Amino acid sequence: MTYRTLTTLTLATLLAAPALAAPVTVQHDRGTLTLPAPAKRVVALEYSFVDTLLALGVKPVGAALGTQGGDRGAPPYLKPKVGGVVTTGSRAQPSLEGIAALRPDLILADSLVHKDTAPALGRVAPTAVFPSRRADLDQLNEQTLLIGRLVGREAAAKQLLADQKSLIAKARAFTKKGAPAFVTGVVTPTSFTAHTAGSFAGSFLEAVGRKNQLPVKDGQTQYELSLEGLVALQPQTLVLFTAPDETPVTAAWAKNPLWQKLPAVKRGRVYEFNRDDWTRGRGPTALKLMVAQTIESRFLQDAAPGTSFKYQP
Known part of the structure; x- marks a missing residue:
């Protein structure tokens, strides 16, 4: 085998090899979270996180879809999309054992509802805490970008927000x-x-x-x-x-x-x-x-x- 042939084969092997995923970092309500690579197995403990993940094309492995403590389960418009998603308790009463069994590489939690359980959640898996329940539209849009970054779908998140901006502009024409x-x-x-x-x-x-x-x-x-x-x-x-x-x-x-x-x-x-x-x-x-x-x-x-x-x- 000639040197040129060997060089060509080595280059072809390098080009064919999958690129190594880069770490991702976001700021959230409890500090800075860095993941070694975009999350693949996500547990969502608020409906807004479930909605956002699905809109980004990412199906959570688990979510707070239970009806304990007066919760109503998934909003009806989301129910057709959450088949196969494991219920990990309700929003106010997440099951740490149930979450751990899913081996998540990311948990999304609410800064109000999960303020006391966030440390325990963080011991189960990397946890990002956002103010979903008491957030305004701008804050939730910012979360869409951050969640997109955490799951390797930042470009899709930007497109979602661009589409949303256009839709709102069209609605304002009726006002x-x-x-x-x-x-x-x-x-x-x-x-x-x-x-x-x-x-x-x-x-x-x-x-x-x-x-x-x-x-x-x-x-x-x-x-x-x-x-x-x-x-x-x-x-x-x-x-x-x-x-x-x-x-x-x-x-x-x-x-x-x-x-x-x-x-x-x-x-x-x-x-x-x-x-x-x-x-x-x-x-x-x-x-x-x-x-x-x-x-x-x-x-x-x-x-x-x-x-x-x-x-x-």
Whole structure:
């Protein structure tokens, strides 16, 4: 074998060899996390992380899809996509043993819900902690980029955000200029939790061109309001996030004369959206549904809500 032949074979071998994966580093709520290579086996402990991973083309090996502690499991729009994903408890009660059995090389955790369990999670596998539950739209978009980097899909993450920006710009074209500010909140059978301009849903509705009446209060992006507290705000527009299998507390409020005096009720500008779509997923896929519904409901146009979105207590 000649020297030239040997050199050619060596070069061909080098070219054919798989490239070594480079380490990836991100900043998160508990410091700096460096992985020796992009993660392949990911456990997601919040729905927004599940949504984001799936949008990036990465199926988690495990996720907090359980119903313990009052959790409702995966939002319906995600259920067709999570077949085969192992349930590792609920969001508030993740199973360390179940997670460890999956041999993850990355765990995604929430800075609020998992503040006490994050150290234990970190002993199971490298853990990135982000403020999902209390994040606004900009923060969640930043997380999309960071998660994309952690799983080797940063280019896909950038494309997702570019597509999202274009979609929001198209939605803004429907928004009526000078439309009055809105008040929005999640309504359960026992409470009305206002979502300020610092919440995900509240900041998203501002991104598509409407003004949120409520700023962050004492550092809280979400807080409870009574009927009397709502009346004091005199909202011209109300946006309610409810669950289809629950009777919201506003059904009882609607029988009160105070409710009937609300400007939003008098104007017929009370919109109802499914909170499974709006406040639980909080990811790129959920946002597409939200953009479509802001247009279909006629909220952006400040017109009377369409039948599917009209509040009917």
